[in-house]
């Protein structure tokens with residue numbers, strides 16, 4: 001083994017110790033199980049599998065066909081969908097394939113803007129979606145909530161081809177059935193990107209948009225607790241072939257075969273009572289932590305959260321500075337826009353907090369309340385050194401035993 005290889009191993013060790021020693025509140029992250037990590041690092045790394053099960057462009061794919069089929073079926077059961085494509089490398093690839101199957105270049109997309117909680121691939125001007133399509137945005141109302149009637153008015157005025165629902169920092173829920181009715185009346189398609197909340201949806205804690213959308217996309221590594229990647233789901237038979245060809249060869253060549261095996265393991269894990277109980281605890285933890293911040297006098301974009309995350313407004317300090325101070329003390333989260341933010345993406349007005357990772361570590365009410373108080377104490381400079389307390393807490397709740 002050469003010296004560089006040893007250095008790489010050292011770096012991996014440092015990262016894995018870091019993950020064990022820090023509290024992770026990044027809403028788009030979680031800890032995949034050891035089995036899904038092991039399976040996603042299997043000998044399938046060596047196998048090229050361009051195409052779809054039993055219809056490949058290379059020989060030697062028979063075993064992989066079985067795995068991919070299993071992953072497809074497991075995800076269909078998980079989300080009660082007729083069709084599933086488990087090949088997207090990421091949520092963005094899944095969205096790109098969905099657009100390609102639903103609309104034409106330069107067609108009009110209606111989405112929530114990035115500053116209010118939209119995703120980059122929902123039409124941000126520097127993303128391909130903002131370049132290829134004509135993007136208009138709807139807004140949150142004065143209470144930072146989706147206002148169905150206002151969105152309906154925008155739909156009537158703008159006449160988009162596609163409405164995108166699903167967000168990266170929205171702490172309330174979407175009334176998918178309402179939008180289904182509107183879309184029928186106005187002849188528009190609906191794409192629901194459930195990347196953040198898919199784990200809560202497959203557990204039945206949030207309404208499943210599958211019957212209210214033309215296409216549903218999600219990443220697999222947030223509340224779903226799988227390895228990194230994306231999937232596309234639909235119950236619309238008419239567009240399914242277009243979705244498959246939109247992804248391959250439209251957006252991707254060969255899929256990441258080894259990751260599909262890892263996804264299969266994650267789907268199996270999510271299809272369990274243990275996972276339902278896990279997601280119930282995420283919701284409890286999220287509500288308790290938000291309540292603690294509100295009790296300490298902080299503002300959120302709304303006074304409750306109905307999912308795994310929420311925003312906390314940072315008034316007297318810079319959010320970027322807070323992010324750094326927290327990291328130094330062992331707490332990871334990200335600075336984030338607050339709805340109608342006038343500040344830049346480098347120093348936006350809020351921090352975003354997600355509870356999926358802490359809940360995976362089996363932390364409950366007491367621990368999340370304690371962490372919220374540590375954060376408030378740091379922001380308010382009442383306690384400038386919590387690093388040791390965080391390490392002790394993390395040791396009690398290991399990620400991988």
Ligand code: DSN
Pocket residue numbers: 027028091119120167168169195
């Ligand atoms: N938009 C990013 C986030 O929510 O963190 C990735 O999904």
